[in-house]
Amino acid sequence: MTKRERYLAFANFQPVDRIPRYAGYVGEMFDKMKAFCGGVDPGTFFNNDGGGAAGLTPPEGFTQPDYSSYHTEFLGNPLFGIDGNGCGHLSHGFYHFTEYISPLRNATRFEELEAYPLVSNEGWSDAGMVASREAAHAAGNPAVLWVGHMYENSWQVRGYEPFLEDLLLQPEWSDYLLDHYMRNNIRAATAAARAGYDAITVGDDVANQNALMFMPKLWREVMKPRWAKVFAAARAIKPDLVIWYHSDGNVFDILGDLIEIGVTILNPVQPECMNPLDVRKYCGKRLAFDGCVGTQSTFPFGTPDDVRRNVRELVDTLDGAHGGLMLSPTHVLEPEVTVENVAAFFDECDHALERVTS
DSSP states (O other): OOHHHHHHHHHTTOOOSSOOBOOOBOHHHHHHHHHHTTTSOHHHHTTOOOOOOOOOBOOTTOOOOOOGGGOGGGTTOTTEEEOTTSOEEEEEEETTEEEEEOTTTTOOSHHHHHHSOOOOOTTOBOTTHHHHHHHHHHTTOOOEEEEEOSHHHHHHHHOHHHHHHHHHHOHHHHHHHHHHHHHHHHHHHHHHHHTTOSEEEEEOOOBOSSSBSSOHHHHHHHTHHHHHHHHHHHHTTOTTOEEEEEOOSOOGGGHHHHHHTTOOEEEOOOTTTSOHHHHHHHHGGGOEEEEEEOTTTHHHHSOHHHHHHHHHHHHHHTTGGGSSEEEEESSOBOTTSOHHHHHHHHHHHHHHHHHHHO
16 A cells, blocks of 8 residues: 555545554754664654645745834843744743743733734735645645644743633633634635545644543534544545644543534544544544554663553554544653564554464
8 A cells, every 4th residue: 555545545434555654853852763773763664654745835025023122121142032923932841842922921912913914824825735745645645734733822922821811701712813823724725625626624722631621512512613624624625635633631531522513533642642443432433543552651761572562552452444534642752661662563563464464
């Protein structure tokens, strides 16, 4: 099978020739893995499954808004940076984890939200997307577009606690931000569908280790209908478009809702938060899994034999031979993970079906 054939088979619960799998790494861990792989990029060395493709591009002459006036007290700090949404990030030296500094954290008037320079992708070009899809398919890879967040972008701009308060006390504020990112996501998702992409990926971290960050009723009232609009708009153009949705934590309470609005693949299905077998029993073949191998448990604290055993158990109990399962770390791997554990993960994924069928 090509990577594209394997990806589509797994997403649609069809037999696969081997378990699709991949891994990502923080910088220091990437360097460890690259040395282990003899100087070769570990994604290339292990032949990661998955895919990518070009997105919408801004018009000629587009310039990113200058958000520095929202972060004057941090300017000049070499550990501080500002992302494309205007959210500040203050590093405390722990890999990719940063302290978020929200530009509208102190806003007291709705007019301050209206004056904030949110970036819109309206009018952006999809000129390169068909060629990107053709190139991916010619190489045997799936054409997959990262579309974006909605809830995460909104709270990062507004501030976490202020945004949660807005949801309950002044919903016109949260609606304003959520609707902006929803419109951006609709434009990106429909462009991917028009270009013939195989899949779109979206995500919002709406859960902690034990439950949603808020009552499921609130998610159903606020987030669910907006994601439903994004997915429906794209599927109206390409009905078989695969939709991959990410949220860390325990999202069991909204699994049925995600299926209802058209999600195909759930990531990362954290085993420390939800038992993958329980999720499968509840969802059946209505939701494929990407993830399942814990970065809070098996990868950092297990041995290579533990990793192999975990892979075999997942393949067996979730019937990975017949699709519905892509294995990956549930987050990027950090330096406490041994290279031997990573190598064992890939090797066991690549040979697990030989043992099942022999």
